[in-house]
Amino acid sequence: AQFLSSPRSLSSSQLADSIKQPFVIGVSGGTASGKTTVCDMIIQQLHDHRVVLVNQLGFCSMRIDAALSHMRLMLGVQLRNRGSTTGSAFCTLVLSLCLTGILCISVPNQLDSFYRGLTAEESERAHEYNFDHPDAFDTEQMLECVEKLKGGNSVHLPIYDFKNHRRCSESFRQVNASDVIILEGILVFHDQRVRDLMNMKIFVDTDADVRLARRIRRDTVERGRDYAKFVKPAFDDFVLPSKKYADVIIPRGGDNHVAIDLIVQHIRTKLGQHDLCKIYPNVYVIQSTFQI
Ligand code: ADP
Ligand code: C5P
Known part of the structure; x- marks a missing residue:
């Protein structure tokens, strides 16, 4: 509870410093080498890691922060309003999305x-x-x-x-x-x-x-x-x-x-290291709550 009341809060400038950039992958090779096929396979395997819920909610091509603000609007709560019942419900929902590995x-x-x-x-x-x-x-x-x-x-x-x-x-x-x-x-x-x-x-x-x-x-x-x-x-x-x-x-x-399995594993590791809470401040708050 003490952690809840004083999460690993960062000043806005610290937060800005800690914001990391997307992971950019280049896929090259000769014509008809299978570049598109390899990309499709990588995306498909990463998708396996997501839950169907994402698609049902229509968030599949949104950034996670855009998805979060959309959900916040839907639920009519402030993300930081963690004490309230609605806030908790919202947190649980977001947490379950994060836990099931939803990454955009x-x-x-x-x-x-x-x-x-x-x-x-x-x-x-x-x-x-x-x-x-x-x-x-x-x-x-x-x-x-x-x-x-x-x-x-x-x-x-x-x-x-x-x-x-x-x-x-x-x-x-x-x-x-x-x-x-x-x-x-x-x-x-x-x-x-x-x-x-x-x-x-x-x-x-x-x-x-x-x-x-x-x-x-x-x-x-x-x-x-x-x-x-x-x-x-x-x-x-x-x-x-x-x-x-x-x-x-x-x-x-x-x-x-x-090779494709190894690449997918590497991307997952990198996304894990990125630490969502550092990329997206909104998620940072949610994750600290979860860690309690
Ligand atoms: P690129 O994007 O490098 O041009 P594609 O992935 O579009 O290559 O593949 C070119 C063609 O070869 C497509 O018709 C695709 O279906 C076919 N193809 C790709 N990989 C394989 C494979 N491993 N076995 C058989 N056909 C393949
Ligand atoms: O999908 P792929 O990587 O094979 O696409 C690149 C190829 O598309 C090039 O080798 C080029 O010759 C071909 N191309 C074409 N007509 C265009 C543009 C590109 O056939 N108008």
């Missing part, structure tokens, strides 16, 4: 979003355009978006139309700040400033023949691109040299369940 994981943030749209003239000669060169991407915009997300802000990402090589002018995708942000794409390790924002870098390393076979299948059905002219040379010139920046290299992509 972002929607994967794909590099596709950062392809520059082609001009009408370029579009007419799209077969001559090199989509695998770093210049095909708007790196400055990618950097700005990751910086914003890392700073806890939400961003609007362009939606890219692969068929017409254009950004949809009328729509965008909102990505909210989260505890974990995954940045995926063939050249996400190319720019040092973007690399420096990453806490963990994964390179999905799948045999070139396997990738070629997958790519031909995918291109025939969906895209219509020339692999030998641009994709393979650009992989050798830009993507493969960026492999040296990876912390983890996953051979065989999504077939490598051991």
